Amino acid sequence: MNLFKCSVCNYMEEAESIEHNCLKCGAAPSAFKMLSEEEATKVYDSERSNDLLMQLDTLSMEMVDIALEGIDINLDPACEKLFTYANEKAWEIKQLVKAEIENHINKGKW
Ligand SMILES: [Zn+2]
Numbered sequence: 001m002n003l004f005k006c007s008v009c010n011y012m013e014e015a016e017s018i019e020h021n022c023l024k025c026g027a028a029p030s031a032f033k034m035l036s037e038e039e040a041t042k043v044y045d046s047e048r049s050n051d052l053l054m055q056l057d058t059l060s061m062e063m064v065d066i067a068l069e070g071i072d073i074n075l076d077p078a079c080e081k082l083f084t085y086a087n088e089k090a091w092e093i094k095q096l097v098k099a100e101i102e103n104h105i106n107k108g109k110w
Pocket of ligand 1: 024
């Protein structure tokens with residue numbers, strides 16, 4: 001089994017060969033390029049980490065929702081301070097995750 005990547009939209013597919021148009025952008029089969037073994041290994045080795053980074057991004061946005069509700073309730077100053085801190089940290093985590101994902105993509109680890 002080989003790993004192919006659409007040169008138009010970057011959609012990837014495992015196959016022996018590509019006989020159909022790209023599922024994402026409709027490009028002809030000739031738009032698909034087979035990844036080298038080294039390139040494919042990078043993609044496979046980074047798959048779990050990329051999934052975890054995306055989960056972390058989702059959780060950071062859930063943390064923002066929680067923090068904003070806590071700030072809105074404004075039970076007491078200590079509570080508001082904690083929720084404000086959590087909101088700031090959640091956005092920092094999101095930005096860190098985005099930077100790491102971009103680094104993975106730039107290194108072919110996506
Ligand atoms: Zn495509």
